[in-house]
Amino acid sequence: MSSANVTANLSRDETAERAAHITVHSIRVELDLSGAPERARTGFPTVTTLSFDATATETWIDFIGESVSRVVVNGEEQDVRWDGARISIEGLAAQNEVRVEAVAAYSRSGEGMHRFHDPVDGETYLYTQYEPADARRVMACFEQPDMKAAYTFDVSAPAGWHVLSNQSAARVHEGIGVQRIEFAPTLPISSYITAVAAGPYARIDGEWSRDGQHIDLGVLCRASLAEHLEADEILEVTRQGLDLFSDAFAYPYPWRKYDQIFVPEYNLGAMENPGLVTFTEAYINRGAATDAQRGGRANTILHEMAHMWFGDLVTMRWWDDLWLKESFADYMGSHASAAATRFTDAWARFANSRKAWAYRQDQLPTTHPIVADIPDLEAAKLNFDGITYAKGAAVLKQLVAFVGEDAFFEGARRYFAAHAFGNTTLDDLLDKLGEVSGQDLRAWSRAWLETSGVSALRLETDADGRRFLVQDGGAAGPRPHRLRIGLYDLDGGRLALRERIELGIDEERTEVEIPDADLTLLNDDDLTYAKARLDERSLTAVEESLSTLEDDLVRGLVWSSLWNATRDGELAAIRYLEIVRRHAPAESNVALLTTVLVNAAFAVRHYVADDARDEQGRAWVDAAWSALQSADAGSDAQLAWARAFAAASGFDAHHADAVRGILNGGAPRGLPVDADLRWLMLTALATTGDATVEEIIAERAADDTATGRTAEIRALASRPDAATRAAAWDSAWNDLTLSNDHLDATIGGFRAGGRRDLIAAFDGEYFDRIREVWGTRSIELAQRLVVGLFPATADTDLVDAWLEANSDAPGALRRLVIESRDDLAREIRVRAAQA
Template identity: 60%
Template sequence: MNSANLTRDEVSARARALEVIGYRVELDLSGAPDLSQPGFATVTTVEFTATEPQTWLDFLGPSVEVVTVNGTAVPVEFDGARIRLRELAERNVVTVTATGAYSRSGEGLHRFHDPADGQTYLYTQYEPADARRVFACFEQPDLKAPFTFRVTAPAGWLVVSNQAAEDATLDGGRQTVTFAPTLPISTYLTAVVAGPYHRVESSWTRGDLTVLLGVLCRASLAGHLDADEIVEVTAQGLDFYAEHFEYPYPFGKYDQVFVPEYNLGAMENPGCVTFTESYVFRGKATAAQHQRRANTILHEMAHMWFGDLVTMRWWDDLWLKESFADYMGALACAEATEFTDAWVAFANGRKAWAYSQDQLPTTHPVVADIVDLQAAKLNFDGITYAKGASVLKQLVAYVGSDAFFAGARRYFRDHAFGNTTLSDLLDALERESGRDLRDWSRAWLQTTGVSTIHYDGAALVQSDPRPHRIAVGCYDFDRSGALVRVDQVALDLVDERTPVEMPPAALTLINDEDRTYAKVRLDERSLATAERSLDKVADPLARGLIWSALWNACRDGELAVSRYLDAVRAFAPSEQNVSLLSVIVGNAYFAVDHYVPEAQRAARWREWLDTAWSAMSAAAPGSGEQLTWARTVAGPAAHDDSRAAEIRALLDGAGAAPVGLELDPDLRWALWRALATVGRADAADLDGELARDDSAAGRTAWLGALAARPDPAVKAETWRRIFADRGLSNDQLDALIGGFGAGGRRDLTARFDDDYFAALEAVWSGRSIEIARRIVIGLFPLADSLGSVDRWLSSRADAPAALRRLVIERRDHLARDLRVRATNTGA
C-alpha cells in the first residue's frame, strides 16, 4: 500500500476516534536564502483526545528526529508518510521534531529565487493534502482545529499567516514571529508566506466590523501591482457577501498575496489568500484579463464562507465549496463590480470546460465518489467547478434567489466551523424554500452527462433527459438591422420530447439567458441566420450562446470545421466583447490544430494567420481587441512562417507596429517562440531577448522558446531534461513540455512515443502527483491512431487508478480529434 495515498475509509475511522484540540507549529525558515540548504526545521505540537490506543500523524519530509507522547520520548516509527503513535491516553499531547523539504513543484512550502534582484520568496500551497509536507498533522478536512504558528525567518522579511502577528522578536539577523491562534480550520487551509514581499495596506469597514486589507507581491513586480483596483474589487465583494450572507467575515484580517510559480489560479486560505502572480500584469491588460482577476478574487472570497467557515467532510463533497465559489464569483462580479457581463465569460469559458469534461468516459457526478487522495487531486475539474456552478445557477432559478440566500444563511449558522455533506445543504435549502430538492439533487448532482437540446419544428427534444427550467428566445431584425429578441417562451423540460409552438423568427435560441446546463443545437434557419448575421446580434450573452452552440456542434462533428472557421473569420474581427473574443480565437486555434484534416491544415494555418494579422492591424489603436489579436498572431505563426519577416521586424524595431500596440515582455516572448518554432529564430536571438527581459518570467519563456526550435537534438535534450532534471520548478517543466510539442511537429516528436508509454508508471510512482500529472498530460502523443495508447491500457489494468484516468481522458480527446477529422475530410 502507498502510505502517502490516504483513503476515505481509513481517515473516516481516524475521525471517529479523535478530536483535535489544537496545534502549535514552529518553523525555522532562517536558512531559506541559502539555496544549498534543501530543508527546514519543523516542530509540531498537537493536542487531541483519542478513543483508540494508536493512530498516526501524516508527514511527508526527509526525516523525523524526535517524537514525544505526553512528555515521553518514544521510538520514531516513520515510513516516509506516516508517523505511528501508540499507547495513547484519553487526552494526549504529541510533539514531532522533523525536517521538511523546500518545494520546487508548488506543493508544500515553495521556495523561489528571483533572478531580477537575487531575493528569495516562500509561500505554502496545501490543497488537497500537502500541509503534511510542512508540519506533522492529521491531514483530513474533518479534523478541524485552531493553529498557532511561530515562524523564524531572516530579519527584514515580511512574514504572513492566516492570523495577525501577536509577537515578534529579533535575534541578530533572525526574527521570530508568533501569530494569533486561528479559529478552527482544516489543515489544508493553513498558510505561511515569507520573504521581502512588497505590501500595500488598506481597510474595509461595515458597521462595527473593520477588516485590515493587504495586497502583496514580489518586490521586483511592485511597479506593476495595481493595488487600487484589487482593493476596490475586494471591498465590493465584502460588501456584496455581507449583504447576502448576513454572517460577518469571521477571519480577522484579509491579505491577498500574488506568488510566483503557482500551480493554481488562487487558494482560499482564510485571511491569507494566495494568487498566481500572472494576475500582476507586466504590460497592458485587456478588460477580459481584469474581469478574470476580479472573478477570481470574488471566487476566493466566497470560500471564506463556503469552504472555510463550513467545510466538506471529505473530498466527495468538494463541490460544496468549489461549485458555490464558482457561481458566487460570477454573480458577485456581475452584480457588484464594473464587470457586469461576467455571465458572458462564464457561458463561453467555464461552461465549455464543463461540457468537455462531462463527455469524457471518466466523467463523474458533481457529488463524486472519492475513495482516496489521488482521486481527490484529479477532481478539481470542470465538473466540480463549472458544471456544479451551472447547476447552482439553475437551482437559484428553481427555488428563487431569496430562498437560496436564506438557505445559505441557515447553512452558515447551523454549521459554522464544522463539516458537512450534501444532505446538510439540502436540508437548509428545503427549509427556506419549502421545496423537496431530493429529486432535483438526484437529477443534477448525482448523475453524469450533458443533455443536448434541439427544436424539431414541433417540440424541444433532449438527449439524456433531465429537468430543465429553460427559456427559448425568438430573435429578428429591427429597423436598424440589429438582431434583437422579439419574444421569449419559458417552459419546463422533463421528458425527451416537449411539444411547443415557437413564434416564427429569423433565429430561435434555445437556453436563452443561459439558465440551464445543456448543449443546444441551432435549427437550419437559425444556423443560416447566424452564418450570415452573427455580428448583428446585439446582446453579448445571446451572441456568446450562439458561438457556444456553433463550437459544440463543431467538436461533436455535426458542423463542418470549415463552416465554424469561416464564421470566425467573418465575425470575430468585429467582436468587441473581449472576453468572448478571447474564447472564439482560442477555439479557432484548437479547431485548426485538432479537427482540420492533415491535408488541409497548412492552408488553414495560413488563412488564420492572415486573419489575425489583418484584424490586429485594423483594430482600434490601444484597444483590448488589438492586443487580443496581437497575441492571437503568435499561435498560427508557430505553424506558418509566411509572416516571419514582418514579425521579426516588429520585434527588432525595424518595422512599424500598429499604432497603439504595446509590445510588452509577454507578447514579445510569444512572438519570439513562434519564430523559434518555425526555425526563424536561433539561440542567439533568444539570448538577446533574455538580456532585455532577464526576469523570472523571461527566463521561463526563454527556456520554452529554446525547446521549441525544430531540431532533433534540441528535442532529445528537452526530453532528457524533462525526465532527469529534478531541479526544475513546475513552471520550468511546463515551459519545456510546451516547447517540446510546439508547432505540432510529429516528424520530430513521434520517435519518443514508445518512451512515453514506457515511462508512465515510473513517473507516477517517482514524482509528486502535480509534476507527474503535467508530464502525463503534456507529453501525451497526438498520434494518428489509438494503437499505442490502447496497448498500454490493455496491458496495464493494474496501474494506479488516477494514472489510468489521465491516460483514458487523453485517449478520448485523441479519439474525438480523429473522429472529427474523418467527418471533415473533403469539407
C-alpha cells in the first residue's frame, strides 16, 4: 500500500495503553542508502528488528513509507496488515522479536529521510529529522517518547561518504562502491531523537576532555559550503558549553561523542539528537554576518547541548510535558551564552526578541498553559511554539528569582540522578526542586505553569498620591512576581540609573513606596514574565533619550515595552515609528537593532492607519537609507540597515535608483555586497517592477547554488503582474515536486510587496482548498500553505464563515486558522485605533 499522503495521528490515550503492555528493549535498524544518488530512485530498503516484552497478544508498530513486504513475529511470518501508518501484529508472547521488511520514501519536506542534491557539485546529501513523530518514515518503531530502547543502526551507503548516527561506528565493511557501517548500540533513547546522516560532507574534528572523560567533537557541512564554516568558533562554544553544563548538572555528558552537522532545507533551527545534533544551514554565513547572528548560533548550540540532559537523558512521558525539555533548553541557552561565552548580551536578546514570540503566542485565543493538554500528535506538532519555548524559559527565570540559582541547579542535579534514561512528568521535577528549596512549589506551578495568558504591569497613582503596582493577569488572575523596579533620571539629556528597588507582589493592586523618576522601568533586569507598561512621564523620557541608556538589557526592555504597547493599540504606531527613526540609528547592540528594524517595518505595513501608510512607508524607507549612509563603514549596524533598506524598498520604489546603484557597484563604503545582499536588493526591484526576468536569471547564473536557486524562485514570483502571481499561486498548491524551501520561496513571492490588488481574487479559493490540503500533504507542508497563504482581508467575514462551516475540521488545522484570524483582527483593531 502506498502511503505518500498519510499523516496518521496517534493519541495520548492509545499510546499510553500500548506502553502499559509493551516493554521495548532493543531495536536494530538496517538501512540501504546506496542508491541515494540515483535521482530517479524514490525509496530505500529498511529492515527493523524489534525486541520487546508484552503482556498483550497483539499491538501495532508504526511505519509510514512506500511498502511493507514482510512481517515476521517470533520466527513466524504473518500476513502484512498495514494501513499506511500502522502495522498490526498478533500472536505475541511474553518475550518477542519482530522483523519488518519495508521500503521507506526519501523526503523533500524535511520530514523523515531528507534527500538533497547540491547544484554546485552534483553531490547528494541525506539527513533525518523526526520530532515529534517522523522516525516511522524511516524505520518501523514504537513512535512515542516513553518507549525508550537501545538502537543499533546498520547503514549501507556509497563508498567515500561520511555516514553518521548517534553513536560511533563499531564495524565498517568496505565493498566495491559501497560501504556498510554498523554503529555501536545507543543507550536507551526515544525514537524521535535517533538520527542518521550520510553524504560527502566536509568534516572538521576536535576534542573535549575533562576529569578523565574524552569526547570526540565533529563539525560537518556540505562540501560546497566548507569554506564558510566557522568551525573554530563553533568548537570553542561547544567546549565552553560542555564545561559549564558538566559543572552545573554534576552529571557527565552521557553520549560518548558530539557531532554537529549543518544540513540543507531544514525545517527547524536545530535538533538535539544525542551525539549527532542537526542544524539549519542558515547558521553558516556565506557572506557578511553580524555578531548578533553569531550570538544567535551560539545560543542555539547551547540550547541543543542542554537537551543532552533535559530531553535526551531524562525525557517527558508524553508531549504534554514538552516544556520539561524545551523551556529548560531555551533558558539554558541564554544562561550559558551569558555565563560561558563572549556573547554576554544573551539576556538582552532574549528580553527583546525571544519574549516577543511568547507575548504574541500568549495573547492568541489558542494560548495554552506551559504544561499543555496535548491529546494527539497533530496537537504536539503545533505545540513547538512561543509558550513552550520562550514563555517557559522566562517563567524559569522567574523561578530562579523565586528559589535562588543554587537551589534551582541543585534540584536539576537531583532530577537527573533520579531519572536518568527514564521518562518524567511535572511532578517529578517539582518534587526535586521542592526538596532543595524547602518550598512547596505546587501553588507556584498552578499560577505559572498551569494557567495561560500574559500579565501586564503598570504603575498607578491615586488622588492622594499613593502609588500602586497593578497587574492585569486576565483570566489567570494575579500571579506571584519577584521583580526589580529601576529608577532613571535625566541628566544633561542622558538617562542614568539612580537605584533599583526589589519587591514581590501577588495581588492585583499592591501599594508600593516608589519615588518619582523620569523613567520608572518595571521589571528591570527582566526577572519576571509580564508586559511592563511605561507611564506617560517615562514614555516622554525615552522618546527624548532612549539611546542614551548605557545597559543593553535596559534598552532591550524599553524597546520591548514600546513594541508591546504598539501591537496592543496603547501606543500610536506613528509615535512608535518616530521613536524608532530617532533612536535606532544610535542603537549600539546589533541584536536589539535587528529586532527593532523588523518590528518597525511590520508596524508600517500592518498597524499604521490606511490613510497614513504610504506616507509612513516613504518615511521608513527614507530613514533606512539615511541610516545606511551614516552608519560606520564595515560595521554590523551598516549591514543591518542595508538589509532593512532592501526590505523596505520592496514596498516603496522611491529609492529604486539607489538600490540599483548598490547592485552596480555604488554601495556605501565598507558595505559587503555579497550574494545574499544582492538577492535582497534584486528581489526588492523585482517586487516593484524594476527588475527583468533576464536580470534575475543572470543573477542565479552567477550564484548557481541551492540558496541562489531558491532566491531565484522568490524573485521571479515577486514580479508585480497578475499572471505571475497566479502562476505562483498555482505552483504552491499543485506542484508536488517543490521542496520545503522552494515552497516557502513561492509563497513569499506570491505575497511580496503586500500587493492585495494582485492577489485578493484568490481569497475565496484559499478557504476552498485548505481542508483538502491538510488531508493530502504532510503536516509540515500543509502548515506552510495554511499559514503562508492566509489572506489579509479587510475584515474577518470569510474566516468566520469557514470556521463556522468547518467545526469538524482537524483541531490542528482549526488552530492555525484561528491564530491567523486573530492576527488579522488585531491588525484591523490597531489600525482603527490610529484613526
